[in-house]
Amino acid sequence: xxxxxxxxxxxxxxxxxxxxICGGDGRIDNSFGNVARxxxxxxxxxxxxxxxxxxxxxxxxAHHQRSNRAPAVEKQTWPSTHAGAQLATEIxxxxxxxxxxxxxxxxxxxxxxxxxxxxxQTFIKKMRKQFRPxxxx
Ligand SMILES: [Zn+2]
Numbered sequence: 001x002x003x004x005x006x007x008x009x010x011x012x013x014x015x016x017x018x019x020x021i022c023g024g025d026g027r028i029d030n031s032f033g034n035v036a037r038x039x040x041x042x043x044x045x046x047x048x049x050x051x052x053x054x055x056x057x058x059x060x061x062a063h064h065q066r067s068n069r070a071p072a073v074e075k076q077t078w079p080s081t082h083a084g085a086q087l088a089t090e091i092x093x094x095x096x097x098x099x100x101x102x103x104x105x106x107x108x109x110x111x112x113x114x115x116x117x118x119x120x121q122t123f124i125k126k127m128r129k130q131f132r133p134x135x136x137x
Pocket of ligand 1: 019020021022023024026027038039040041042043044045046
């Protein structure tokens with residue numbers, strides 16, 4: 001009887017990892033029905049992890065450079081006409097208005113410009129009354 005705790009023949013502690021592509025026989029069947037040498041292990045049937053890792057890094061780098069950033073749609077936040085900008089400046093400097101009201105009035109100027117192509121004097125007067133209340137005569 002053997003008194004070895006390892007039990008004879010199963011003593012290999014350096015078992016080579018088998019190639020995951022070909023399964024260890026070094027050959028693969030391609031789509032044309034031909035048998036080709038495994039591109040992963042080069043026909044040895046053993047896994048070559050270092051090389052596989054290099055390939056992954058390369059692919060990642062190439063992908064990183066092509067960032068697919070869509071151009072942001074620029075939202076107009078300030079009137080484009082001189083009269084509109086002047087009015088917007090008065091609104092911005094008006095101490096009596098809250099930031100919320102200022103933003104809304106400025107938006108109204110931009111909308112008015114968009115539909116009329118300019119700021120009419122009537123519109124400017126009407127707007128001024130909103131943030132510069134005239135004392136009743
Ligand atoms: Zn292989």
